[in-house]
Amino acid sequence: MTITQSAEPQEPAPVGHVPVPVDSCEAFVGLLPQTRRSLLRRLAIGQAEGRVPSMMGAVVRDGLAVWSGARTSVEGEVPNGDVQYRIGSLTKTFVAVLVMRLRDEQLLRLGDPVGKHLEGTPVPDATIAQLLAHSSGLVAETRAPWWERTSGELRPEPADLFGDRPQRLPAGRRHHYSNPGYALLGALVERLRGGMPWDEVLRREVLRPLGMSRTTLQPGMPHAGGWAVHPWADVMLPEPAHDTGLMGPAGQLWSTLDDLCRWATFLLRGDERVLSAATLAEMRTPAVPPEGSAWEAGYGLGLQLVRREGRTLVGHTGSMPGFLAALWTDVDEDVAGIVLANCTSGPAVAAIAADLTGIVVEHEPRIPEPWRPLPGPLDPELLALTGLWYWGANPHTLRLRAERGLELAPLSQAGRSSWFRAEADGTWTGLDGYYAGETLRVVRDPEGSVSHLDLGTFVFTRGPYEPAEPVPGGVDPEGWRV
Structure with a gap:
């Protein structure tokens, strides 16, 4: 070899x-x-x-x-x-x-x-x-x-x-x-x-x-x-x-x-x-x-x-x-x-x-x-979005991450999870998985309260097929049955 x-000196x-x-x-x-x-x-x-x-x-x-x-x-x-x-x-x-x-x-x-x-x-x-x-x-x-x-x-x-x-x-x-x-x-x-x-x-x-x-x-x-x-x-x-x-x-x-x-x-x-x-x-x-x-x-x-x-x-x-x-x-x-x-x-x-x-x-x-806890200040409205959301009857968790980011994940093995980046217009953009590039929006009712989440037309609600929720196609009026 x-x-x-x-012989020249080398930079440190x-x-x-x-x-x-x-x-x-x-x-x-x-x-x-x-x-x-x-x-x-x-x-x-x-x-x-x-x-x-x-x-x-x-x-x-x-x-x-x-x-x-x-x-x-x-x-x-x-x-x-x-x-x-x-x-x-x-x-x-x-x-x-x-x-x-x-x-x-x-x-x-x-x-x-x-x-x-x-x-x-x-x-x-x-x-x-x-x-x-x-x-x-x-x-x-x-x-x-x-x-x-x-x-x-x-x-x-x-x-x-x-x-x-x-x-x-x-x-x-x-x-x-x-x-x-x-x-x-x-x-x-x-x-x-x-x-x-x-x-x-x-x-x-x-x-x-x-x-x-x-x-x-x-x-x-x-x-x-x-x-x-x-x-x-x-x-x-x-x-x-x-x-x-x-x-x-x-x-x-x-x-x-x-x-x-x-x-x-x-x-x-x-x-x-x-x-x-x-x-x-x-x-x-x-x-x-x-x-x-x-x-x-x-x-x-x-x-x-x-x-x-x-x-x-x-x-x-x-x-x-x-x-x-x-x-x-x-x-x-x-x-x-x-x-x-x-x-x-x-x-x-x-x-x-x-x-x-x-x-x-x-x-x-x-x-x-x-x-480590997230750096402040904390947005109470953003914190209120976290917790359980349902896509139909499939429960998902929404977690708050750094820089107003969100993480959506199913509670069971069946479902799609993604991380989302906060945008200046109040929406979030998917960073990975099935929802990469898709837009997550918070939809409010006429009174200004949060109604549901819209993710590429998929609707996530606070309850599983609750009659009062804005579920596309509606909910059977007889509700859940045994």
């Missing part, structure tokens, strides 16, 4: 971040010794069985890097948290965030055809959402030669990326991974940012606010060298590291373990300087129905989704000649696992990163935040 070191890590020390193969804070040993053992098994020149791993929990480890096969060389590795398709998560920023600024709509904003594309009718979710039906790869091992100078225009049949499947019907689709998204970012290169937009709008100074388009010292390991002999061959040009948004970025810990924290929690938690939650939602009733993998808006041992993990994997990467987040547990390796193939980095999160969750289940 080749790691080129730099932000408060609360735990870097990987150069003189140690493991750093930790806040985890039990048994957990730390299990994490290091999983990383060591992955490096040994995968026959990897070097492998690094980290775990983020509650917004902090709580563990990191490294294994190397070269005596005297210890990778550290400031060494760059190529992260491949993890680049796509960064590009997707740039596109969602444009959406949140109302510079585009996800339903817009890409041709509305970007001229000269061979697939002008593919929507931006379809490109983000790999559901546009575009080809998986560029026309020959193999783009990952080819200089980007050979393809100076977006149209040069595609052959005679750029679209292989009907748009919007199924997931079909497309690297050239993200090249178009990178060009879209440049177009809507006044011609600024997409990586410069990324540096200014995302990397700088998050303190990710070691995530770059081109490698900077110190960085690991990329290797191919012979399948039948323990020998290695160096891999080239070309500038892929227009294909850069599909997999060009280099990053470090320290920077990716910051990125994982952002993906888990959001940052109003970059992207809100609500928009990130939207990105984590499957954009195309996963195939199969018991789906194990899906794709949102720029983020991969996998189900593992009853948990849903969100993030991305990456590969380029000489390098493999994986980053998974578990939002429910507020934990993330990251793995970097400098070999073309061999180790199952996606499984290793998932196992790192699983070890922490299994050994040290998350302790919930303490209950």
